[in-house]
Amino acid sequence: MKLETQLLSLQERLQNAVNVSYTAPKESLKGYPYATGYCSSAMKGVIEDLDKIMDQMNNAQVIDF
16 A cells, blocks of 8 residues: 555544544534543554554665665
């Protein structure tokens, strides 16, 4: 997957988490616990994916001519 596509996916996941943090507290069946869990999960997933991207970048062979 292209780096740009990966970064756009991470951006979308974080934007969804921000939206949930605004809307879930207003919904009686979700509330703050749902928003907290959703956002925490999204942030942890983004951190894991960023770590993978950084590993890929660090392990890429650079050919210097």
